[in-house]
Amino acid sequence: MMMVRSAYDKKKDDIHFEYWQRCRYLPEDKLIALLDHDNFKLSLEAAASLQLRGGSKIIRLAQMDSFSNRYKRRVLAAFILGQIKLNAKEEKISLKILYDLALNDQSAIVRSYAVSSFGHRCEKAKKKYADTLLSLAQSTVLDKSVMVRVNTAFALSVFKNRASIPLLIKLLKDTHSEVKNWAAFAVNVNNYDTPEIRNCFVLLLDEKNFEARFEAIIGLAKRQDKRVTQILIHELSQERIYDEMVEVTAYLGDVSLLPTLYQVKDKFGTFKELNTSIKVLEHLKSKL
Template structure:
């Protein structure tokens, strides 16, 4: 997928800030956390996170109680993936849990959920705590918090998260639904309710949401996806994953559209494989 000019410029700016920060001493990095330019402060926080150390950990834990929401955001971010001992981890998880539930700033709550997820991913024994937190954050009024919840749940293969993901699949925001569908597909969840949610998502205007639904239903071999897949395969821009989905689904009704793709674009590995699989299935009928 092509990178937009906006995304490219954003990446260039982030890289410039990273280059500015990566060799700075700890004190100067800490000073940059107070900078008016939040993006620069965030790159400084990334470097501090990598460097680690008790001083940075204590500062981050203290800043979680700062009057400045930006400092709380940066603090929550640092605590997400910095190396911690068992005691520091327990304290940090308690802080992040409370921020995720009670902070008045939605962006702070969002970062706290994300960091809590990262911490639980590093120490799987805390997964139950993430599930307990997510029961509340899936209902948060902030789109960012609900999206962060879906991303956090994507990190874990645990069927106990399915009811939470179903709530997120029914969200009003397309980005939330996209990440929830991604979480379902990443972990291979398959239930009748998930399938029904995915069928509903086939009508989404957002391509990323439709993409996840089509891929998911195809892997589940749910033939209700057939017409949506044919529609995508008839477009001027065709993604390899959509061609592969034809093989996942295993519906020989897709052969004509695959032949048309071959006629128009020539053969390629994904197309050849899908045609071969479907022709084999057809020969068995």
């Protein structure tokens, strides 16, 4: 079942749309002026418009702003350099700038955006900068800022490289739930699997943060780790359930989940994921 959007989330989306509408048709010089606006979210939307439009002038501005004595302009510079279209020379310079900001900037928010943008650049280049990203992440997994560690987990998610696993395990053991959430996402999206990863996921089953717990449940089920069976039974007995949790019961392959799936069918009716999982588990049961 789909998660109901909160009034807070809807308000955020409405504000974002308002700022997007405000910026979309502005000329370049007006957008550049908005980079100094007191409202950071509006400045960020202006930066997003500049990033999308691209061009050598905006690239040079972002590269220069990365050395600004105003941290907000360094944040926006790091953001712009993350996904703006660059030629080979511009990319080489921009990656060095982002690397240095991620490691050395005094502002945690600048470091955070720089790590995220470095990840985006690596995603665009596939595995070209894998070694450089891993080198950067060796330091940023230990950053005192939660958001830097969160964005490190994101950056490690952008392409599959098993050398990332030790770093992601560190992040799975982080003290902050949002870091663990993104680390679990990175593990799942790249289908990494080791005994230590599974053990970390088992510990995440007790997380208060639903997103981190969700990633652990899905991850353990897809890895056919039956330590998640009772948790799945509990989650599928709630008033609100999630399609993904129904779907992964087929991966888990534990026929003891069948009575729970029948209850889901009685309560919510049939749907694709449920029908498939029931069919798979009934077939497995027939072979016992």
